[in-house]
Amino acid sequence: xxxxxxxxxxxxxxxxxxxxxxxxxxxxxxxxxxxxxxxxxxxxxxxxxxxxxxxxxxxxxxxxxxxxxxxxxxxxxxxxxxxxxxxxxxxxxxxxxxxxxxxxxxxxxxxxxxxxxxxxxxxxxxxxxxxxxxxxxxxxxxxxxxxxxxxxxxxxxxxxxxxxxxxxxxxxxxxxxxxxxxxxxxxxxxxxxxxxxxxxxxxxxxxxxxxxxxxxxxxxxxxxxxxxxxxx
Numbered sequence: 741x742x743x744x745x746x747x748x749x750x751x752x753x754x755x756x757x758x759x760x761x762x763x764x765x766x767x768x769x770x771x772x773x774x775x776x777x778x779x780x781x782x783x784x785x786x787x788x789x790x791x792x793x794x795x796x797x798x799x800x801x802x803x804x805x806x807x808x809x810x811x812x813x814x815x816x817x818x819x820x821x822x823x824x825x826x827x828x829x830x831x832x833x834x835x836x837x838x839x840x841x842x843x844x845x846x847x848x849x850x851x852x853x854x855x856x857x858x859x860x861x862x863x864x865x866x867x868x869x870x871x872x873x874x875x876x877x878x879x880x881x882x883x884x885x886x887x888x889x890x891x892x893x894x895x896x897x898x899x900x901x902x903x904x905x906x907x908x909x910x911x912x913x914x915x916x917x918x919x920x921x922x923x924x925x926x927x928x929x930x931x932x933x934x935x936x937x938x939x940x941x942x943x944x945x946x947x948x949x950x951x952x953x954x955x956x957x958x959x960x961x962x963x964x965x966x967x968x969x970x971x972x
């Protein structure tokens with residue numbers, strides 16, 4: 741497998757979009773893009789791996805699970821065009837990290853300030869469940885973002901898979917971790933280094949937000965806590 745050797749996020753995004761490492765994921769994304777969902781029949785689906793999005797000078801790096809089949813796999817921008825994105829970007833707007841509360845399509849004018857978003861897997865997976873091997877195949881994209889996001893102060897992991905992937909990422913990049921490793925939980929916090937903290941949150945999926953497992957208030961509290969950690 742060719743490794744990522746780039747100097748800018750723009751170059752990384754180009755490599756992500758061209759990625760064909762995982763046959764199962766590429767096949768699935770292509771099938772979804774051809775079949776479409778009836779509500780989006782007029783859309784020309786993106787159907788390719790989805791790069792990260794946001795401010796290159798971000799202090800907050802949000803890591804999610806994977807693109808949604810009819811969200812980012814349709815629109816081409818992470819967390820764009822689905823209910824998870826509706827929840828996430830509304831919260832980022834309330835926290836002055838986004839210039840608008842909605843994320844409908846890649847050309848809708850959304851801009852992030854102080855925040856960058858990516859995922860453990862860059863392709864939409866069947867049943868929204870990438871395999872460990874597929875997460876591993878994307879690991880060096882996270883490694884490259886780790887290197888290029890030089891002003892990161894807080895990493896916010898959405899869900900346990902992202903939490904575990906972030907700990908593995910930190911370990912690969914020279915961060916010593918205790919045994920046993922820090923346990924995921926909503927609002928869990930772990931200091932990776934004097935200048936970088938890891939924060940956990942339940943994922944912003946409908947499964948959590950529609951059932952009340954994750955509320956707007958709960959997520960706002962996590963973002964406020966992240967701001968406090970970044971400023972100490």
